[in-house]
Amino acid sequence: MLQQEAFYTLALLQVEGIGDILAKRLIQNCGSAETVFQSKATSLAKIDGITKRVLKNLQDTSIFQKAERELNFIAKEKIKILQSQDENYPEKLKHCSDAPLVLFQSGNIDISNKKIISIVGTRQITSYGTSATQKLIEDIAPLNPIIVSGFAYGVDIVAHQTAMQNNLQTIGVLAHGLNQIYPKTHKRYIPKMEENGGFLTEFWSSSQPDRENFVKRNRIVAGMSEATIVIESAEKGGSLITAQIANDYNRDVFAVPGRTTDKYSQGCNNLIKTQRAHLLHSAADLIYILNWNLKMKTEKPIQKQLFIELNNEEQKVYDYLHKKDKDMIDNIALECELPVFKLSSILLNMELKGIVQPLPGKVYKLI
Known part of the structure; x- marks a missing residue:
């Protein structure tokens, strides 16, 4: 979505009394979110769902300040904005009447x-x-x-x-x-x-x-x-x-x-x-x-790896848990002589490899 249209789309969503369904209807009738704000009240009043109160709320300038703050956050965090008409907006969601006008993506x-x-x-x-x-x-x-x-x-x-x-x-x-x-x-x-x-x-x-x-x-x-x-x-x-x-x-x-x-x-x-x-x-x-x-692909099925390579620190943790079956992270850190912050990263990698499983109470066990 272009920056300018994103700004007006976000501003439109901040108007009290306008939700996703009405916002889509306004954009469809006016051609763009920017045009909604440029249209005369007499024209907007003909659109189903537009009341005098909504017309008044469209004049509230604070909505533009809110839209600008959100755009600054989006730019800083490198977030993508997807509008319901965009090609990369989820296709099946487009066909849901109450789907969000805008999605934020990371x-x-x-x-x-x-x-x-x-x-x-x-x-x-x-x-x-x-x-x-x-x-x-x-x-x-x-x-x-x-x-x-x-x-x-x-x-x-x-x-x-x-x-x-x-x-x-x-x-x-x-x-x-x-x-x-x-x-x-x-x-x-x-x-x-x-x-x-x-x-x-x-x-x-x-x-x-x-x-x-x-x-x-x-x-x-x-x-x-x-x-x-x-x-x-x-x-x-x-x-x-x-x-x-x-x-x-x-x-x-x-x-x-x-x-x-x-x-x-x-x-x-x-x-x-x-x-x-x-x-x-x-x-x-x-x-x-x-x-x-x-519709199945002809490529070979992905086979689960039978022998997973472990680095020295992962092997040390594996060997300890192999003896204990499961233990709290503080005990694992103490016995394996590893700082807790470093052990947390090691355990996460092992978890993603399907080797360990986290349990309530900061306990880990071998799968």
Whole structure:
């Protein structure tokens, strides 16, 4: 988006009473965001949704100051702005009436690949959910899909991690501006994700990760994807909202079934029982329903590396954990004679290689 049009588009979104839908309608009628501000009130008043109050708010000069501040932040942080008409705006999201007019992007995202799927679920992921997520992504890796999720605890971060381990592009859709990260403990994953993928958000740098923002975020997760997969969910949860939105957008929804006695399988089982989701038993179900088997690449499948090379420090940590199975980071640092700040980086690399797994309480164990 050109700098001048970006400025007026951001200013338009700051007008009280104008949301994404009305802003798109104004731009469509006037030809550009800049022209909206240049148009006469009598002309704008003829557009559906424009009230006297909105016309008055369009005269508020403070909106331009806010737009300028945000553009300065965007330039400083080298963030890309995607408008809904732009070629690199997610194609499927363009067809959702309530899609954001503007998305902010960081990293190296290439959405020309049509195979985009969202993987969502509980933040309280179990070993069953972890295995299901990892196995699914590993099995579809040869088709080179883009893995989208919300960068939250649980299913989200496991999906992002597994995608990175399989050299797949992965995108985190955030419920706040790109000036921060939530949860803070996931900050360590940012550099690796931005190498092949990155982050999208509709929220400005002044936005906080408020509760309602996560619900708004879910429509982007569902809308930009060909299918949404729910790995684990309790009877109520945010992932079920994402599944409902995906259904409303006429997207395919899949759910991994579980035992009727398992708390975090109740949501998935209910989706399947009420025919709001396809039963996902294996990657073959996904490939068949989405008709991917007719579009598979001829390249050889990516095989998981059996013998991973470790440097001296990684080997020292591996040997210690091999004896202990798992331990707190402070104990590992002490026994391996490594500073905690350096050990954190080592453990992250080992985590991305699929060697160690972080547990609550700053505990790490071998996989």
